[in-house]
Amino acid sequence: MDKITMEVVRSDGNKTRYDLKFRKGMTVLDALIEVREKQDPTLAYRHSCRMGICGSCGMNIQGMPRLACQTQVSSLGKETVRVEPLHGMHVIKDLVVDIDPFLAMHTFVKPYLIRQDLKERDRSDREYRVLSEEVERFLQFDYCIMCALCYSACPTVALDPYYLGPQAIGQAYRYMADPRDEGWEQRVDLLDEAQGVWRCHVAGSCSLVCPKDVDPAKAVQMARMEILKKRVLRKRAKAGSPLVSVAPAAAPKQGTKAPPFDFRREGT
Amino acid sequence: MVEVIDHDVVIVGSGLAGLRAAAELLSTNRGEGLSLAVVSKLALMRSHSVAAEGGTAAVLYPEEGDSLELHAWDTIKGSDFLADQDSVWKFVTLCPEEMRQLERWGMPWSRKPDGRIAQRPFGGHSYDRATFAQDKVGFFEMRTLYDKLQEYGGWARYEETFVTSLVIGDGMFTGCTAIDMKHGKFVYLRARACVIATGGAGQLWKFTATSVSTTGDGIGLAYRAGLPVEDMEFMQFHPTGLIPTGILITEGARGEGGHLLNSKGERFMERYAPSKMELSPRDVVSRSIMKEIAEGRGFKDEDSGLSYVSLDLRHLGREKIDSKLPFIKELSMKFVGIDPVEDPIPIKPTAHYTMGGIPVNDSGRVLDENMREVKGLWAAGETACVSIHGANRLGSNSTAECLVYGRLVGRDILAFLSSQAAGSPETVSQDVAKEEARIFDGLMKNEKADEDVYAIKARLKEVMDRSVYVFRERAGLADAVREVRDLKERFKGVRVADGGRLFNYNLQDVLEVGVMLELAEVVAQGALNRTESRGGHSRLDFPQRDDASWLKHTLARRAEGGPQFSFAPVRITMWKPVERKY
Numbered sequence: 001m002d003k004i005t006m007e008v009v010r011s012d013g014n015k016t017r018y019d020l021k022f023r024k025g026m027t028v029l030d031a032l033i034e035v036r037e038k039q040d041p042t043l044a045y046r047h048s049c050r051m052g053i054c055g056s057c058g059m060n061i062q063g064m065p066r067l068a069c070q071t072q073v074s075s076l077g078k079e080t081v082r083v084e085p086l087h088g089m090h091v092i093k094d095l096v097v098d099i100d101p102f103l104a105m106h107t108f109v110k111p112y113l114i115r116q117d118l119k120e121r122d123r124s125d126r127e128y129r130v131l132s133e134e135v136e137r138f139l140q141f142d143y144c145i146m147c148a149l150c151y152s153a154c155p156t157v158a159l160d161p162y163y164l165g166p167q168a169i170g171q172a173y174r175y176m177a178d179p180r181d182e183g184w185e186q187r188v189d190l191l192d193e194a195q196g197v198w199r200c201h202v203a204g205s206c207s208l209v210c211p212k213d214v215d216p217a218k219a220v221q222m223a224r225m226e227i228l229k230k231r232v233l234r235k236r237a238k239a240g241s242p243l244v245s246v247a248p249a250a251a252p253k254q255g256t257k258a259p260p261f262d263f264r265r266e267g268t
Numbered sequence: 269m270v271e272v273i274d275h276d277v278v279i280v281g282s283g284l285a286g287l288r289a290a291a292e293l294l295s296t297n298r299g300e301g302l303s304l305a306v307v308s309k310l311a312l313m314r315s316h317s318v319a320a321e322g323g324t325a326a327v328l329y330p331e332e333g334d335s336l337e338l339h340a341w342d343t344i345k346g347s348d349f350l351a352d353q354d355s356v357w358k359f360v361t362l363c364p365e366e367m368r369q370l371e372r373w374g375m376p377w378s379r380k381p382d383g384r385i386a387q388r389p390f391g392g393h394s395y396d397r398a399t400f401a402q403d404k405v406g407f408f409e410m411r412t413l414y415d416k417l418q419e420y421g422g423w424a425r426y427e428e429t430f431v432t433s434l435v436i437g438d439g440m441f442t443g444c445t446a447i448d449m450k451h452g453k454f455v456y457l458r459a460r461a462c463v464i465a466t467g468g469a470g471q472l473w474k475f476t477a478t479s480v481s482t483t484g485d486g487i488g489l490a491y492r493a494g495l496p497v498e499d500m501e502f503m504q505f506h507p508t509g510l511i512p513t514g515i516l517i518t519e520g521a522r523g524e525g526g527h528l529l530n531s532k533g534e535r536f537m538e539r540y541a542p543s544k545m546e547l548s549p550r551d552v553v554s555r556s557i558m559k560e561i562a563e564g565r566g567f568k569d570e571d572s573g574l575s576y577v578s579l580d581l582r583h584l585g586r587e588k589i590d591s592k593l594p595f596i597k598e599l600s601m602k603f604v605g606i607d608p609v610e611d612p613i614p615i616k617p618t619a620h621y622t623m624g625g626i627p628v629n630d631s632g633r634v635l636d637e638n639m640r641e642v643k644g645l646w647a648a649g650e651t652a653c654v655s656i657h658g659a660n661r662l663g664s665n666s667t668a669e670c671l672v673y674g675r676l677v678g679r680d681i682l683a684f685l686s687s688q689a690a691g692s693p694e695t696v697s698q699d700v701a702k703e704e705a706r707i708f709d710g711l712m713k714n715e716k717a718d719e720d721v722y723a724i725k726a727r728l729k730e731v732m733d734r735s736v737y738v739f740r741e742r743a744g745l746a747d748a749v750r751e752v753r754d755l756k757e758r759f760k761g762v763r764v765a766d767g768g769r770l771f772n773y774n775l776q777d778v779l780e781v782g783v784m785l786e787l788a789e790v791v792a793q794g795a796l797n798r799t800e801s802r803g804g805h806s807r808l809d810f811p812q813r814d815d816a817s818w819l820k821h822t823l824a825r826r827a828e829g830g831p832q833f834s835f836a837p838v839r840i841t842m843w844k845p846v847e848r849k850y
Contacts, residue, residue, distance in 0.1 A: 024571050025512065025571065025603070036774075037726075042768065048316070048479040048480050049316065049479040050479065050480065053595075054313075054479065096771050099311065103311075112373070112416050112419045121373075124372065127371040127377075127385055129384060135379060142408065143404075145407075171415075178374065181374075
């Protein structure tokens with residue numbers, strides 16, 4: 001392969017084709033930069049870090065949401081590379097889409113450490129003690145670069161703009177799984193809704209397209225499981241509930257691992 | 269007509285320094301009674317700080333042997349004695365609090381077996397004090413701060429808004445002009461206080477570790493407003509930039525035990541720095557690599573034509589690489605198809621960090637050429653020059669600087685605002701209309717324009733890579749100055765090919781390149797002037813440090829016909845300069 005054609009869907013809905021020389025190691029972003037610098041300065045796309053960590057260059061490449069900077073042209077196996085804006089999002093210009101609704105969902109799930117005593121939380125003279133295995137419980141979900149690929153891939157988001165979406169649920173779960181956090185109740189109230197975790201129908205496309213292996217689908221399932229557990233516990237707490245004598249096996253066993261959400265130790 | 273928007277505080281730039289300043293302003297009294305705007309030419313969480321990898325320096329456990337004195341000494345020695353020592357001292361005393369503050373806000377620091385925060389060795393530090401979260405430290409710090417800001421309402425975000433000028437009258441900041449890319453508007457953001465936190469100018473070079481957005485905008489804003497810029501000839505070339513693009517392979521890779529090998533398989537650092545080896549400061553390691561290559565002991569990449577040496581991690585083993593350096597593995601595999609568990613990584617020095625910048629005092633207040641404060645204007649992070657890094661920054665001190673000064677600036681602004689009565693809205697300065705005319709009548713409607721901005725930019729980067737790289741000498745630097753001046757001439761006829769308003773990246777590229785050319789001239793001319801070798805500035809024709817003539821900061825101011833230079837003394841309060849050996 002020594003030449004390629006970039007076929008880019010523009011704001012007006014028409015496709016523009018650009019012929020380029022192929023170089024070894026060329027990414028789709030390299031190709032788009034070459035188009036803007038050598039052929040068409042009006043082509044609009046976002047990019048910044050070139051190394052898959054800033055989350056700017058999400059777009060639909062050969063029918064899949066991907067990061068342009070870490071998609072090798074050679075890996076697509078075709079001489080014509082089809083590039084479109086992320087599906088399911090409002091197009092502002094060419095490959096630039098409006099990510100504000102997506103960001104609003106992230107903010108909505110309270111993505112920060114919540115503690116009952118905020119003054120105590122904000123002090124800077126000592127750290128909470130957290131064990132490596134406890135960090136492991138939430139670290140994977142903290143890899144999210146907010147590129148919106150999962151949001152664009154989600155068939156449920158496409159049908160229901162009020163659905164929280166895989167990114168936001170993943171981030172809610174990230175903080176729920178953090179042993180330093182005490183905001184469990186508040187976030188459950190946000191997620192335990194028809195348009196929260198229960199709206200997901202487990203297509204799994206979010207995890208398939210995630211460029212950082214965050215696995216939002218897993219986060220949704222984990223959040224569901226924890227919410228169910230919590231419901232059982234809440235109902236049991238009510239006097240006279242028929243669930244009082246039901247399923248003791250659901251309670252965490254004593255003396256094994258620490259329960260995931262009941263950890264309030266502090267440093268010395 | 270220009271849309272005028274009023275705020276108390278405008279933060280320009282949303283990297284670590286900008287977000288930390290915002291967090292300080294908002295977490296104090298939950299931002300009550302304060303109108304804050306955070307402006308970025310990117311979306312807020314996209315800034316280049318996310319690319320910081322290895323660690324953030326802080327003395328966390330003095331009871332185990334580290335000390336503030338040691339951190340200060342390492343930093344000052346690393347700076348080749350150009351750092352201002354009283355500022356370094358203040359800086360190192362505040363670093364530990366920042367690590368713990370972020371921890372309390374959710375930062376996923378890697379941990380010691382007992383649950384305390386873990387630290388790793390880093391170049392030039394004589395103690396393991398690089399606080400880390402895997403090898404994505406900057407990314408996690410950015411996420412923590414961005415998420416923290418979501419806790420507070422009542423602040424305004426101006427994303428994808430490109431600031432084009434500062435409006436300063438009678439030594440006082442009054443506002444800044446900006447292009448709102450998303451709505452295609454030209455706006456005037458009027459405020460009582462402004463923080464410039466837009467990062468460095470790594471994009472002046474072609475082989476660079478920095479994001480495409482790191483074009484020195486903020487330094488250019490100050491320079492174009494007639495304020496001085498300091499020590500711009502000191503650019504840090506990070507030893508391990510991935511061939512062929514220059515993206516960063518963290519120093520943490522050597523901190524975890526990685527070796528540098530030449531084409532004969534030798535650990536060549538033995539020749540140059542036998543005691544610290546691969547963990548010498550970056551300027552030392554970069555010079556060593558370039559010497560090996562110059563003396564024929566490098567490799568050559570046929571596709572890019574670049575020469576390189578190897579970073580060998582194979583002996584660390586899969587488990588350590590996967591747990592401590594997963595991002596390095598991901599980058600190597602995705603960008604060059606190399607698994608560091610199996611093969612060495614090809615690297616060479618890459619443009620990384622701008623030691624110079626806008627001169628500020630210890631509270632981050634911007635200073636004019638007489639070292640007087642500009643009222644209402646602050647700068648923090650890589651944009652600013654305190655100077656705590658002098659001629660060479662130590663690894664893991666930059667993210668620390670962003671956090672410490674972001675916070676100091678936030679505090680100082682709160683004190684500043686409360687000491688002042690809110691003024692009644694003033695008339696809009698003439699400068700705003702002039703700036704609008706410069707862009708929308710001058711640049712966009714220049715019918716005779718035929719120069720291609722991308723050709724100019726490409727040429728600039730070639731010149732900088734060729735003559736203003738790790739080693740420099742008179743002829744090359746003089747050539748570079750001449751070439752940059754020619755490019756500036758050509759730029760007068762630059763063409764804006766996109767006539768649109770929404771997301772006109774072509775116009776943004778033109779505005780950025782205009783600034784880059786001015787800064788490149790300051791860098792090249794400053795490097796030509798400085799007839800000594802110190803830290804990141806290494807002259808083949810003047811290989812020695814010359815304290816008698818050059819133990820001083822360079823200041824450059826914009827004037828007709830090019831920058832005008834003056835000098836400022838270095839504040840030496842703790843240690844007299846000695847020979848720097850590792």
